[in-house]
Amino acid sequence: MKRVVDKGKTLLVDGPASVNVLSGEVEVLGAPIRTGVRMVIREGKRIPFEVKAKAEFDLTLGEKAVVNEVEGSTVPVSWMKAADEVLGREKPVTVMVVGGVDSGKTSFCLYLANRSLKEKRSVTIIDADLGQSDLGPPSTIGSCRLARPVIDPFEIGVESVFFIGVTSPSGAVSKIVEGIMSMKEKVLKRGVDVLIINTDGWIEGEEAIRYKVALVQQVKPNLVVGIQEQSELTFLLGALTGTQKLAVETPSAVRKRDREERKLLRELGYKKYLKGARAESFPLCWVMIGDFAFGTGVPSSRERMKKIEESLGATPLYCEETSDFVFIALGKGQWVVEEFAKDLEQKLNKKVKIIREGNEEGLLVVLHDAKNNFLGIGILESIDYKRRVIRVYTPVHKHVASLHVVQVKLDKKGREIGLTEVFTDYV
Numbered sequence: 001m002k003r004v005v006d007k008g009k010t011l012l013v014d015g016p017a018s019v020n021v022l023s024g025e026v027e028v029l030g031a032p033i034r035t036g037v038r039m040v041i042r043e044g045k046r047i048p049f050e051v052k053a054k055a056e057f058d059l060t061l062g063e064k065a066v067v068n069e070v071e072g073s074t075v076p077v078s079w080m081k082a083a084d085e086v087l088g089r090e091k092p093v094t095v096m097v098v099g100g101v102d103s104g105k106t107s108f109c110l111y112l113a114n115r116s117l118k119e120k121r122s123v124t125i126i127d128a129d130l131g132q133s134d135l136g137p138p139s140t141i142g143s144c145r146l147a148r149p150v151i152d153p154f155e156i157g158v159e160s161v162f163f164i165g166v167t168s169p170s171g172a173v174s175k176i177v178e179g180i181m182s183m184k185e186k187v188l189k190r191g192v193d194v195l196i197i198n199t200d201g202w203i204e205g206e207e208a209i210r211y212k213v214a215l216v217q218q219v220k221p222n223l224v225v226g227i228q229e230q231s232e233l234t235f236l237l238g239a240l241t242g243t244q245k246l247a248v249e250t251p252s253a254v255r256k257r258d259r260e261e262r263k264l265l266r267e268l269g270y271k272k273y274l275k276g277a278r279a280e281s282f283p284l285c286w287v288m289i290g291d292f293a294f295g296t297g298v299p300s301s302r303e304r305m306k307k308i309e310e311s312l313g314a315t316p317l318y319c320e321e322t323s324d325f326v327f328i329a330l331g332k333g334q335w336v337v338e339e340f341a342k343d344l345e346q347k348l349n350k351k352v353k354i355i356r357e358g359n360e361e362g363l364l365v366v367l368h369d370a371k372n373n374f375l376g377i378g379i380l381e382s383i384d385y386k387r388r389v390i391r392v393y394t395p396v397h398k399h400v401a402s403l404h405v406v407q408v409k410l411d412k413k414g415r416e417i418g419l420t421e422v423f424t425d426y427v
Contacts, residue, residue: 001059003067010074011049012253015041016062024055029075029107030114031149039151041065044265046255047151048074070253078248079108082225083115085246089222091121092188094195096219098212098236099227101201101262104254106134106153108227109198114149121193125153126183128176129200131167131266137273137377138167138266139364139406141179143187154268160186161374163366165406167266169200173211177218184219197221203236213239263416270364270414273377276395277412280378284388288404289423297322304348311344312336317357318385321350328354329385357385359422364406365392369399378403379410 002022005011013019018040026033027050033039041047043064049057050073059067086095095112099105109125116123126143127135134153136142142158150156162179166172180197187195197219202208213236216224224245226233237245257265287294297320300308308328309315314336318329326348330336336354345352363380378394392403393412409417 001061003057003059005049005051005055005057005069007051007054008072009051010070010072010253011051011057012046012066012068012070012074013041013049013059014046014064014066014255016043017041017065017067018060019047019049020058021049022056022058024051025053026051026055028151029111030118031110031151033151042152042154042265042268044255044257044261045152046253048253050074074251074253075111076249076251078246079111079251082108082246082248083112086112086194086223087116087119087121091193092191092195093193093223094184094188094197094219094221096197096199096216096221096224097227098199098203098224098233099201099250100203100229100232102254102256103201103227103229103250105129105198105201105227106132107251107254108225108248109196110150110153112194112196113146116194117146117149122191123194123196124187124192126180126187126195126197127153128180129198130164130169130172130176131200132262133269136161136269136374137366138269139164139408140366140374141176141183143183145187145190145192154272163368163374163404165366165404167408169202169211170207173214177215180215180219203233209236209239212236216240216243267414267416270377270410270416274379274393274395274414277378277393278395278397279381279391279393280397280400281389281391282400282403284383284385284390286400286402287390288402294327294405294423297325297327300326307347308344311347312340312354324350326350326352328352329383330354330356332357353423355422358382359420360405362409362411362417363420363422364408364410365394366404366406367392367394367396367400368402368404370401372402375400379412380405 020038021033021035097105113123124145127133128141135158141162143160226237226247229250285296300319314334316328317331365378367375376396378392381391383390407419
């Protein structure tokens with residue numbers, strides 16, 4: 001489908017779609033668009049094509065795609081002033097971006113990055129939005145140094161990844177702070193003019209405000225940019241004493257996504273990092289549950305096994321103990337009443353975790369090398385407790401030294417099945 005758009009207008013395209021600018025002068029969030037290059041827009045994403053000189057577009061639209069034409073630019077004046085403020089500062093400058101869900105944080109980060117690149121500044125983005133990460137896979141923090149203007153960071157890959165293990169920041173605050181601090185240190189050591197840190201959309205409630213305040217206090221950005229639709233950041237920005245901050249508005253053309261669309265975008269992130277996957281086997285003792293190496297506990301003694309069998313009324317397929325924990329795996333056809341497990345905890349004076357063989361199937365796994373560098377992700381297929389081997393569906397085939405299990409469950413196509421607490425207490 002061909003479409004001609006006059007100078008001074010913006011063409012808003014919601015994916016799934018592909019767009020080819022055939023003629024004219026067009027920008028997306030400060031990035032100039034070359035003619036004759038087809039761009040793919042993901043479902044759940046909106047791209048604003050700002051027309052600087054009359055342009056002709058060739059559009060291919062998917063089933064849920066939407067196209068709208070609006071007057072003027074969708075980039076708020078406050079964004080332009082904020083970018084001017086950043087570019088007027090002494091280098092290097094670190095900018096942290098905060099705001100609610102679908103407030104325009106990623107778009108602002110891209111606009112600031114593209115403006116900086118135009119001014120010949122070196123730019124790195126750290127993406128700490130765990131559930132809607134565009135750089136690393138969901139449940140991680142990713143960073144990338146930009147070599148060229150960008151309209152969708154999902155397409156540029158990732159240079160460095162820090163594993164968190166959850167897609168929501170609640171309950172992982174200290175680890176997120178550690179991850180951002182670690183990445184910031186590496187980026188500044190390498191050298192950069194503008195470092196942009198994108199954060200998650202958790203801003204409501206006292207706990208969220210304490211988290212963001214702690215993040216700012218530890219990371220110490222030169223400037224915090226708060227994006228708000230009305231005045232939802234008043235308390236948060238007010239709590240950031242001793243920190244330079246700017247409040248800018250949410251663009252009127254920002255796309256509001258529902259839960260299913262956000263889930264879809266996460267799944268695209270999983271699929272991106274599962275490309276070329278096949279089944280691989282690894283030693284069970286390489287598996288990390290939190291900071292604990294699974295499979296490194298000691299086998300229960302004969303006397304202990306007798307107590308366990310008597311309490312549960314079943315013979316475990318696998319059993320190991322740590323100083324304060326007992327892990328038991330039952331066969332697929334076995335079942336234990338919860339009261340029996342509690343009774344066993346009292347007898348052994350240890351916490352007891354019982355799972356059935358197969359419960360682990362589908363768990364998301366993050367793979368690291370010997371230096372704890374991120375290698376990729378995988379999906380747990382099975383655990384052979386007798387051979388002490390874990391089987392993982394992953395594109396990573398070499399240099400694996402540890403596997404970290406995440407609460408998220410996926411199918412082989414990278415679709416989210418849900419969350420599980422199969423291993424969460426075993427730490």
